[in-house]
Amino acid sequence: MKVHEAMTKNPVTVKPNSSVQDVAKIMSEKKIGSIIISGNGELSGILTERDLVRKVLARGKDPKSVKVNEIMSKPVVRINENSDLLDASELMKKKNIRRLVVVDKTKKIVGILSTNDMARVMRRAVEELTTTYYLMSRER
Numbered sequence: 001m002k003v004h005e006a007m008t009k010n011p012v013t014v015k016p017n018s019s020v021q022d023v024a025k026i027m028s029e030k031k032i033g034s035i036i037i038s039g040n041g042e043l044s045g046i047l048t049e050r051d052l053v054r055k056v057l058a059r060g061k062d063p064k065s066v067k068v069n070e071i072m073s074k075p076v077v078r079i080n081e082n083s084d085l086l087d088a089s090e091l092m093k094k095k096n097i098r099r100l101v102v103v104d105k106t107k108k109i110v111g112i113l114s115t116n117d118m119a120r121v122m123r124r125a126v127e128e129l130t131t132t133y134y135l136m137s138r139e140r
Helices: 020-030 049-057 085-095 115-139
Strands: 034-039 042-048 078-080 099-103 109-114
Touching: 020 034, 020 049, 034 109, 042 049, 042 099, 078 085, 085 099, 085 115, 109 115
Parallel strands: 078 099
Antiparallel strands: 034 042, 099 109
């Protein structure tokens, strides 16, 4: 299976000079755990819920005054949309991360792949295999 079959398409992006509070509000409204930071067409970083907790809240910083470019995770690990899902899984494991930014052959951002996306695909595959096995066993 390829990355583009499991990724979340059209990921939300914000500018590097956005305030942490504004971005947290967007993440809450969209029910997402991360957001891509991109300025002038360039991928700058990624901001996760973990970044918000560890780099802002736990340190007592003011979310209204902190800019995302001050706390975003970088460099961002990318993967091509046509890569195998197994390769994506290995890359996440090797880098100890839970999300990959997905790019096309021109390096344009086309999606984001999370461990949740991969779990959803695996769950669907197991359900399909179980159904197939059940139907085949009934035919005997």
